[in-house]
Amino acid sequence: MEQKKLAIIATKGTLDWAYPPFILASTAAALGYEVQIFFTFYGLQLLRKDLKLQVSSLGNPAMPMPAPVPVMVQALPGMQGFMTSMMKKKMKSKGVASLEELRELCVEAEVKMIACQMTVDLFEFDTKDFVSDVEYAGAAAFFEFAGESDICLYI
Amino acid sequence: MADFDQELDASGLNCPLPILRAKKTLAQMDSGKVLRIIATDPGSVKDFEAFAKQTGNELLASGEEGGKYTFLIKKA
Structure with missing residues (x-):
């Protein structure tokens, strides 16, 4: 059987949205897919x-919160850092992998990571x-790779 | 549950880590050997079925007891 391809x-480039590419890429690689991720615009932050x-x-407005927080309060200095640390704690307590770990697993599994030169x-x-x-x-x-892929995702 | 050659405890780990750890462990095992995996992620039930189907490694048995899921996978 020919190896399947995922592009x-x-x-x-936010913490939450960094997960889908690395989760799907590492899992697909574990299932035997050849995987390439093309990082562009804010996605480049995932390569640091x-x-x-x-x-x-x-x-x-869909982000779950322990208690309702008015948008004006959410916009106060320090709130983003606070919410980020809350999210990281929550992820750790639920056994969710860190992004560093998932990315490392992708590298180990030979997922090819390509940075968009134009946005760099x-x-x-x-x-x-x-x-x-x-x-x-x-x-x-x-497109050289995506054109031959079985699955192509824009995240 | 039947005999196994190696065990992997993926308790407390969430998607996709049980699958990724299982893949890694299987890679170091010889063909025909059986890996027993313990997981607490309820999603792992469907995931290990799908993993076996797509990788050709055989899912010999799976079970649940007290919130712990166990899987026996035979390396292809």
Whole structure:
């Protein structure tokens, strides 16, 4: 049987949205898929050696909260950091893997990680800050793999 | 439950860690050997069925007792 292929575009850079690409990529690799993730725009933050991702409840009325918090209060300085630490504690208590661990598992499983060169330049990212297993390419390179993929996800 | 050669305790771990740990452990085992996995994630029941189906490793048995799920997987 020919190896199945999964192509993912990761566009988001918040702590919560960083999970789907790494969970799906690592799981697919464990199931025998060949996987590539193309990181673009805010998704590039997922490639930093030192992940400093945060969650924000602003603009996200669906985020579960222990008690209702008015939006004006959610916008106060320090709230984003507070909510991020709450979320991290919750994840740890539920046995959810850290992003660092999931990313490491992806690297081990030879998931190919590609950074969008255009947005790296646009945001003036220093590639020294990224993990070393990253390749740099553009849209055409993504299509070369995605065009032959069995599953293609935009996250 | 039947005999097994190696055991993996994935208790307290959530999706997708039980699957990923199982995959890693199986990779170090010889073909035909049986891995027993213990998990507490209820989602692992469907996940290990799907894992076996897609990887060709055989799910010999699965069971639940007191919130603990056990799986016996034979390496292909």
